[in-house]
Amino acid sequence: MTEIRMKVNGADESLDVEPWASLLDTLRERLGLTGTKKGCDQGACGACTVLADGVRINACLALAVQYDGSEITTIEGVDHPLQEAFIRHDGFQCGYCTPGQICSAIGMLAEHAAGMPSAVGATGLTEDEIRERMSGNLCRCGAYNGILDAIMELR
Amino acid sequence: MRPFAYVRPADVEAAVHAVATEPGAKFLGGGTNLVDLMREGIERPDTVVDVTGLPLDTVDDLPDGGLRIGALVRNSALAADPRVRAHYPMVPQALLAGASPQLRNMATVGGNLLQRTRCPYFYDTASACNKREPGAGCDALGGFNRGHAILGVSESCIAAHPSDMCVALAALDAVVEARSVRGTRRIPIEEFHRLPGDTPQVETALASDELVTAVELPAVPVAARSRYRKVRDRASYAFALVSVAAALEVRDGAVTGVRLALGGVAAKPWRARAAEEALLGGPAGEEAFRRAAEAELASANVRPGNAFKSRLAEATIVATLRELSTEGDAG
Numbered sequence: 001m002t003e004i005r006m007k008v009n010g011a012d013e014s015l016d017v018e019p020w021a022s023l024l025d026t027l028r029e030r031l032g033l034t035g036t037k038k039g040c041d042q043g044a045c046g047a048c049t050v051l052a053d054g055v056r057i058n059a060c061l062a063l064a065v066q067y068d069g070s071e072i073t074t075i076e077g078v079d080h081p082l083q084e085a086f087i088r089h090d091g092f093q094c095g096y097c098t099p100g101q102i103c104s105a106i107g108m109l110a111e112h113a114a115g116m117p118s119a120v121g122a123t124g125l126t127e128d129e130i131r132e133r134m135s136g137n138l139c140r141c142g143a144y145n146g147i148l149d150a151i152m153e154l155r
Numbered sequence: 156m157r158p159f160a161y162v163r164p165a166d167v168e169a170a171v172h173a174v175a176t177e178p179g180a181k182f183l184g185g186g187t188n189l190v191d192l193m194r195e196g197i198e199r200p201d202t203v204v205d206v207t208g209l210p211l212d213t214v215d216d217l218p219d220g221g222l223r224i225g226a227l228v229r230n231s232a233l234a235a236d237p238r239v240r241a242h243y244p245m246v247p248q249a250l251l252a253g254a255s256p257q258l259r260n261m262a263t264v265g266g267n268l269l270q271r272t273r274c275p276y277f278y279d280t281a282s283a284c285n286k287r288e289p290g291a292g293c294d295a296l297g298g299f300n301r302g303h304a305i306l307g308v309s310e311s312c313i314a315a316h317p318s319d320m321c322v323a324l325a326a327l328d329a330v331v332e333a334r335s336v337r338g339t340r341r342i343p344i345e346e347f348h349r350l351p352g353d354t355p356q357v358e359t360a361l362a363s364d365e366l367v368t369a370v371e372l373p374a375v376p377v378a379a380r381s382r383y384r385k386v387r388d389r390a391s392y393a394f395a396l397v398s399v400a401a402a403l404e405v406r407d408g409a410v411t412g413v414r415l416a417l418g419g420v421a422a423k424p425w426r427a428r429a430a431e432e433a434l435l436g437g438p439a440g441e442e443a444f445r446r447a448a449e450a451e452l453a454s455a456n457v458r459p460g461n462a463f464k465s466r467l468a469e470a471t472i473v474a475t476l477r478e479l480s481t482e483g484d485a486g
Contacts, residue, residue, distance in 0.1 A: 002161055019161030019203065042191050048335070049257055058257045061190045063183075065161055066205060108256065116235050119251040119391070135391035136255025 004068035008033070009077025016043035017064045024059035027074055033097045039138075040080035046137035049100035049107070050074050056107025058136075068079045075099035080106055093141035101137050105151050108133045112155075125155040156193050160202045167334060167368065170206050174364045175336045176382030177202045182366055184266035186228065187258050192271065196280055197287060205279055207263070208372035213253045215483065216240065220374030225368045226265030226332075230320070231256065234263060241379070243372060245323040245400045250381035253319035255392050265367035268321060268331065269359065272314035272422070273394055275299065285311045288353040300460035302394065305468075306421040308456050312410045315419055316348060317394050322418035323383055324370065326400040332369040333361055333362065339368070348423030355422070377412035378402045384475045385418070386467060395419035403479040405439040415476075417451070420468055427451045439480045441473065 001016040008031060017026055017134040027033045027050070039047030041060045044076075048059040051073040075098075082102050085091070112125055112133065120132045130151050131144075141145065163169040174180045179201030184190055192198035211225040214236050222238060233239060234250040254262065262269070263328055276282040276294040283292035295313050303313040321344070329344040342360050349357055373434045381402035387393040404412030413434045415427040430451035437443050448469035455465040 019260070020156040020158055020193070034254070043255075043258055046255065046257060056257050057258050057261050058187070058255075061187050061258075062181065063161075063186060063190060063205075065163075066183075066186065066207060082277055087406060104257065107260075111231075111256065116231060117240070117247060118256075119248070132391055133256060136257045 002065050002068075006064075006067060006069070007071040009073060013138075018142055019065050020062065021064050022060055023050070023052075023062035023064045023067055023072070026064040027059060027072070033074050033076050035104075036097060037096055039097070039100075044138075045097070045100075046098050046104060047084055047100040049137060051102040051103055051107055053111060054107070056104050056111075073103070077102060078102060078106065082106065082150060082154050085153045086147070088114075089146045089149040090143065091146040091150040091155070092139070092143050097137060097139045099132070101139065104134060104137045105147075105154075108151075109155065125152075127152065130155070157196065157199050157329055159193075161205065162202060163205045165208075167209055167211070169363040170204055170209060171335050171364065172365050173202070173204045173368070177178055178363070180204055182206050182265075184263035185229065185261040186266075187254070187262045188266060188270040194271045195278060197278065197385050206325065206366065207317075209290055211265075217371065217374075220326045222372045223446055224264055224370045224372065225371055227263050228446060230254070230259040230262045230264070230267060234259065239372075243323070243327060243378045243381065245326065245383045245402065246320065247333065248398060249319040249385075249398075251325040252383060252385040252395075253400070256288045256382055262369055264320070267318055268324075268370070269361070270318055271358065274303065274314040275319050277314060279397060286351075286358075289354070289356050296458070298460075300458045302396065302416075302419070303458065303461050305455045305457050305461055305464050306417070306425055306452075307350040307423070308421070309351045309353060309355070311353050312351035312422065313458065313461075314351070314355065314420065314422055316359075316423050318424065319385060319395065319398060321348070321381065321486070322398055322416050322448040323381075323400040325424035326381075326402065326414040326416035327378055330371040330373070331367055332371065333365040334368045335362065335365040341371075344424070345426055349420050358422070366474075375402070375414065377404045377414060380404065380444035380479060382416070382475050384471055384478075386471055392433050397464055397471050399468075399471045399475045400442060401472070403439070403476055408438055408440075410437055410439050410443070415451075415472065420464060427454070427472070441477065441478075443485060444473045444480075445469070447476075
């Protein structure tokens, strides 16, 4: 066991974790934060997206020990107008990918504001830009148009 | 996941010592490939040496005009570096064509160099794979091999290297710096990754106790006009079927400088030397581009599932060179 300290959604947490425990499992099973979803568990779907020190990552491929000292934000700690926008624009159907979509979108807006480039290279956050920058989050219900509209409203 | 001991060394010296004394140890960077492989039971280290806290995360200018990229620079940070964007545009284009934003925020340059094939038979421990278990056979040879290699293949293995970034590095003659208890050595990128031969389990020139500490990009003036073009089954977040990293300089209608490398077609990022040779000094034009592409793919060894890649690679080379030759003035 390795002792780690993290600030999760503003609360200081001190945990003994097995080095092979993923951040995703640690959040869900040790801290009871089941808002972050386990989709593929191999970095191919984005359902587990959380913010680590404000940067979006896949919690399934992150070992909790690697985030010792970090500040983690999960959907339970998010209070952002995107949440209302997702409801207004039907940005989900079953809802399983939604926590990851919202955390990812928050990270994406911050990346764009900081000048992070994308493969599209448009000026401003066009629809094409948002689709490319959100391509790490799959939605098997196909609510992409609603997700896009919700983010367009907040860009 | 199989249990392992976890160590977080304070400096590079401690990191290479930790691995030198533990034969079953592996370095851990961003984790985007190694954690996945450990979860699948393909990588089974006894000790994981987490190097992400080491001070190897800067991009520094070299006296000759090149850049030294620390092995722990994240893929997203490298793609945003203004010097890389100005002098080697194919590098950020390759990085931004790979994986997803979340993965690029995690993945390191050193880890990108060392990522392993996404051959589904390599990933499936119930399948025969000479890379995973030498001598076991290869289920990809007669199986679903749409994504597999067509150049430099052997009867032991037809797995393709998955990296986009490494294709650009191959075109640029990058040099990998590796450190061990024996000291530091520099490995040219073309010698870094290995073709399968009859030992597909040996993927790189790196010894098991060597840590990648940096990648050096030499000054390559022709690379200021360069492109990375990737062809895949969906528009984003997919591995390449074929990709091309190209730089081209044309003066008075003649090719005066060219760099060309291919991805998705071999077990290593494939420097297209035959095509470069065919192009250099000759006329720049559709016909010359096509002949050069054909020269490079002449040695293709295809299977029913990936026979399309030969033609696709030729067409992608031609399209990329055409794009470079028709936009703006050279030089």
